[in-house]
Amino acid sequence: MYTFDIERPSTVGDAVKLLSDSTESQPLGGGQTLIPTLKQRLAMPDRLVSLGGITEIQGISQDDGGALCIGGGVTHADVAAGAGAYAALAGLAGKIGDPAVRNRGTIGGSLANNDPSACYPSAVLASGATVVTNTREIAADDFFDGLFTTALEEGEIITEVRFAVPQKAAYMKFEQPASRFALVGVFVAKYADGVRVAVTGASEGGVFRWAEAEAALSTNFAASALDGLSLDGSGMISDLHGSGDYRAHLVAVMTRRAVEAA
Amino acid sequence: MEPRVAVGDYNRSTGDSTLYTTSQNPHVIRLLMGAFVLGIPEHKLRVVAPDVGGGFGSKIFHYAEEALCTFAAKALNRPVKWTCSRSEAFISDAHGRDHVTKIDLALDADNNFTAVRTETYANMGAYLSTFAPSVPTWLHGTLMAGNYKTPLVYVNVKAVFTNTVPVDAYRGAGRPEATYQLERVIDKAAIELGVDPIALRRQNFITEFPYATPVAVEYDTGDYVATMDKLEEMADLSGFEARLAESQAKGKLRGLGVNCYIEACGIAPSNLVGQLGARAGLYESATVRVNATGGLVVMTGSHSHGQGHETSFAQVVADMIGIDENMVEIVHGDTANTPMGMGTYGSRSLAVGGSAMVRATEKIIAKARKIAAHLMEAAEADIELKDGQFSVAGTDKSVAWGDVTLAAYVPHNYPLEEIEPGLEETAFYDPANFTYPSGAYACEVEVDPDTGKVTIERFSAADDFGNIVNPMIVSGQVHGGLAQGIGQALLEGCGYDENGQLLTGSFMDYAMPRASDVPFYSVDHSCQTPCTHNPLGVKGCGEAGAIGSPPSVVNAVVDALRRGGHDVTHVDMPLSPSRVWSAMQG
Numbered sequence: 040m041y042t043f044d045i046e047r048p049s050t051v052g053d054a055v056k057l058l059s060d061s062t063e064s065q066p067l068g069g070g071q072t073l074i075p076t077l078k079q080r081l082a083m084p085d086r087l088v089s090l091g092g093i094t095e096i097q098g099i100s101q102d103d104g105g106a107l108c109i110g111g112g113v114t115h116a117d118v119a120a121g122a123g124a125y126a127a128l129a130g131l132a133g134k135i136g137d138p139a140v141r142n143r144g145t146i147g148g149s150l151a152n153n154d155p156s157a158c159y160p161s162a163v164l165a166s167g168a169t170v171v172t173n174t175r176e177i178a179a180d181d182f183f184d185g186l187f188t189t190a191l192e193e194g195e196i197i198t199e200v201r202f203a204v205p206q207k208a209a210y211m212k213f214e215q216p217a218s219r220f221a222l223v224g225v226f227v228a229k230y231a232d233g234v235r236v237a238v239t240g241a242s243e244g245g246v247f248r249w250a251e252a253e254a255a256l257s258t259n260f261a262a263s264a265l266d267g268l269s270l271d272g273s274g275m276i277s278d279l280h281g282s283g284d285y286r287a288h289l290v291a292v293m294t295r296r297a298v299e300a301a
Numbered sequence: 302m303e304p305r306v307a308v309g310d311y312n313r314s315t316g317d318s319t320l321y322t323t324s325q326n327p328h329v330i331r332l333l334m335g336a337f338v339l340g341i342p343e344h345k346l347r348v349v350a351p352d353v354g355g356g357f358g359s360k361i362f363h364y365a366e367e368a369l370c371t372f373a374a375k376a377l378n379r380p381v382k383w384t385c386s387r388s389e390a391f392i393s394d395a396h397g398r399d400h401v402t403k404i405d406l407a408l409d410a411d412n413n414f415t416a417v418r419t420e421t422y423a424n425m426g427a428y429l430s431t432f433a434p435s436v437p438t439w440l441h442g443t444l445m446a447g448n449y450k451t452p453l454v455y456v457n458v459k460a461v462f463t464n465t466v467p468v469d470a471y472r473g474a475g476r477p478e479a480t481y482q483l484e485r486v487i488d489k490a491a492i493e494l495g496v497d498p499i500a501l502r503r504q505n506f507i508t509e510f511p512y513a514t515p516v517a518v519e520y521d522t523g524d525y526v527a528t529m530d531k532l533e534e535m536a537d538l539s540g541f542e543a544r545l546a547e548s549q550a551k552g553k554l555r556g557l558g559v560n561c562y563i564e565a566c567g568i569a570p571s572n573l574v575g576q577l578g579a580r581a582g583l584y585e586s587a588t589v590r591v592n593a594t595g596g597l598v599v600m601t602g603s604h605s606h607g608q609g610h611e612t613s614f615a616q617v618v619a620d621m622i623g624i625d626e627n628m629v630e631i632v633h634g635d636t637a638n639t640p641m642g643m644g645t646y647g648s649r650s651l652a653v654g655g656s657a658m659v660r661a662t663e664k665i666i667a668k669a670r671k672i673a674a675h676l677m678e679a680a681e682a683d684i685e686l687k688d689g690q691f692s693v694a695g696t697d698k699s700v701a702w703g704d705v706t707l708a709a710y711v712p713h714n715y716p717l718e719e720i721e722p723g724l725e726e727t728a729f730y731d732p733a734n735f736t737y738p739s740g741a742y743a744c745e746v747e748v749d750p751d752t753g754k755v756t757i758e759r760f761s762a763a764d765d766f767g768n769i770v771n772p773m774i775v776s777g778q779v780h781g782g783l784a785q786g787i788g789q790a791l792l793e794g795c796g797y798d799e800n801g802q803l804l805t806g807s808f809m810d811y812a813m814p815r816a817s818d819v820p821f822y823s824v825d826h827s828c829q830t831p832c833t834h835n836p837l838g839v840k841g842c843g844e845a846g847a848i849g850s851p852p853s854v855v856n857a858v859v860d861a862l863r864r865g866g867h868d869v870t871h872v873d874m875p876l877s878p879s880r881v882w883s884a885m886q887g
């Protein structure tokens with residue numbers, strides 16, 4: 040590691056101020072991604088602004104409209120234990136990494152990072168969730184912007200994520216054998232106005248919605264509605280752990296299983 | 302598992318260098334580094350390798366960092382420490398396996414094996430690691446007869462340089478490769494001939510011992526029928542159909558795979574490995590020091606990095622004398638206080654190191670008997686040692702172990718004209734032959750036909766390790782070996798891109814087996830044909846699990862795919878979900 044400063048503000052306002060002055064600063068969530076990145080010198084900010092001491096971005100609640108509001112600093116373990124109103128989401132959080140990762144890693148950090156194999160982005164996109172920051176509200180469809188890229192501006196902090204709770208939902212994760220991230224993960228959520236299907240781990244473009252599956256399932260929410268639907272492997276990630284064709288195939292399998300489990 | 306570490310230290314007043322390192326064989330490092338790298342004579346160089354957190358072969362070899370730290374400590378006149386990160390370990394620790402082999406098996410009309418022929422390219426990596434060429438040659442070619450009386454065996458190995466990380470010994474070293482090739486081709490033959498793979502193996506078993514194979518070694522003892530009988534019982538083969546039906550009801554494929562293995566371990570007779578081209582002697586050493594009050598310190602040239610020598614070696618010595626194990630201290634891992642030894646690998650610790658310890662302890666007992674005879678004024682031939690008491694046969698005269706040891710150091714009433722005072726003996730033991738543990742393994746898998754994911758449902762291992770000193774340690778060794786073999790079969794593998802860049806440079810891409818990847822094992826080592834040439838009758842158990850398990854996993858997956866209607870006869874390891882799925886696509 041090289042030397043850097045660390046600040047521990049207790050309000051979002053102070054954090055934003057620290058992030059916007061001239062020093063090259065970066066917010067620190069659970070550090071599960073950022074710290075290894077620093078160790079490898081892939082990022083070398085002069086200052087980390089830890090969000091861990093900010094109570095405003097903690098906590099899970101339901102608003103008047105019934106939406107589940109999760110603070111941007113809530114850990115995966117706390118979502119797993121406290122998001123019972125949205126069981127598929129709690130289940131997803133409970134299967135991220137291992138206990139150490141879940142006790143540190145946060146929903147805000149995961150979304151800001153937007154790893155193409157991360158689990159949360161699929162839940163946020165499939166739920167049409169709203170990502171709330173210190174300056175604005177961003178719709179899920181506008182938030183994810185390819186691999187490791189999001190609509191967040193420099194120094195913008197995710198303070199909350201708001202999920203409308205679906206009638207039925209499930210997340211199916213096929214683990215990459217080494218990292219246990221999603222080789223392919225599919226989140227299916229059924230709302231009164233239709234079904235949304237979001238896929239992580241598979242595409243070279245990052246998390247995406249599978250429009251044909253959504254259309255078919257919106258008409259008939261049954262695995263059989265997916266018969267004959269398939270994706271093309273050409274835009275899919277192809278690596279040591281599986282070809283694009285394999286991933287495309289897995290998307291169909293996991294979607295079917297998610298519908299059956301929902 | 303723990304990454305390597307080295308600390309160099311230099312004492313300016315004495316001119317002595319000390320290297321603390323994570324090694325399986327500190328004496329070998331002292332010789333290689335002192336004589337061949339840095340030019341430090343052995344009496345000015347001490348190498349300390351205390352309780353190392355696992356080795357599995359990768360810590361046998363002499364690594365550059367050891368020499369650099371030792372050199373730098375002298376140049377700077379201060380200690381120099383190097384700690385390997387996990388990512389550095391992936392690109393600097395020697396890797397294992399990596400053979401490309403073509404194997405042919407010939408059978409006569411009655412399904413007797415008549416010949417085996419193999420052509421192997423063995424990757425050495427970019428440059429040679431310490432023992433690299435010995436792995437695909439004398440640790441591999443000599444095993445190609447397996448458990449079978451095939452009269453003709455032809456092995457051609459070409460060791461090749463590539464641009465990968467160096468490849469050297471890894472738990473089993475050469476023998477897993479031999480076992481895998483043979484046991485896979487036998488299953489393939491069974492498929493082609495439409496015969497039962499177990500029956501085909503049984504029919505070709507070697508049944509008479511000693512048996513000189515066509516590939517340079519002579520098996521002293523074994524009973525392959527007994528281990529296979531045991532295995533069939535453990536694996537509940539008759540229940541397979543019912544389990545198959547259960548899997549099918551869940552939409553899963555199920556398969557059963559069986560294989561045998563033989564390994565040459567307890568390495569090794571120095572003269573034999575010398576003839577085969579090795580540049581090292583492979584004896585082992587032990588010094589047994591008895592203290593005045595009767596406690597013992599055993600200084601072994603063998604090394605413990607998780608094998609539990611401290612327990613099993615102490616048991617052996619305590620048993621020989623009939624005293625409590627707590628009176629025996631095992632010391633290892635420091636060239637300053639152990640005799641020159643070759644270290645631990647090749648399942649050699651108890652078979653070779655333990656034998657040296659037995660020989661040294663025998664010398665101790667012989668001398669103690671003389672002292673006891675003197676103390677009791679009896680003839681030496683009449684002295685018996687039992688439960689820590691020397692007694693005169695047919696009388697009630699006895700003297701305790703502690704009184705005899707005290708007399709050795711306070712020699713007032715002592716036969717000084719016949720024997721020296723003190724009670725300390727050293728023995729070097731060079732085995733007469735390898736030892737040949739063998740066994741039969743069975744694996745049952747489920748395969749998810751939609752994803753290609755394999756789960757191991759049952760795993761049974763019937764091993765013949767000869768005599769057993771500590772059954773729990775033996776089971777633990779088998780469990781660990783099986784986890785590694787299953788890891789090799791299903792998960793582990795190094796990948797490089799077209800520029801030679803290692804793709805599996807962290808645990809994010811290199812798939813290690815975890816607890817959830819392995820089943821509850823059923824292991825048995827009640828079939829025991831003791832080794833005929835070492836004093837303990839032991840064969841060694843450290844590598845068996847890793848040697849014996851990969852083929853049964855692959856045999857089981859191929860069986861599952863075939864029962865599922867896929868015309869597959871082979872899938873290369875690791876059987877990752879994507880590979881198995883691809884195999885199913887034809």
Ligand SMILES: Cc1cc2nc3c(=O)[nH]c(=O)nc-3n(C[C@H](O)[C@H](O)[C@H](O)COP(=O)(O)OP(=O)(O)OC[C@H]3O[C@@H](n4cnc5c(N)ncnc54)[C@H](O)[C@@H]3O)c2cc1C
Pocket residue numbers: 065066067068069070071072073074090111112134135136137140143144145146147148149151152154156157158159195196197198218219220221
């Ligand atoms: C062994 C291991 C296994 C894992 N397995 C999985 C898995 O199976 N599935 C999965 O989805 N993930 C997995 N992860 C990743 C894990 O979920 C991380 O916690 C997550 O990706 C990052 O969250 P964090 O809070 O640790 O963020 P950090 O590492 O602290 O930060 C990541 C990035 O987000 C920024 N950031 C942090 N918080 C905020 C915020 N509130 N607002 C704006 N920007 C912010 C940081 O500046 C940084 O750029 C795994 C990680 C490890 C180490």
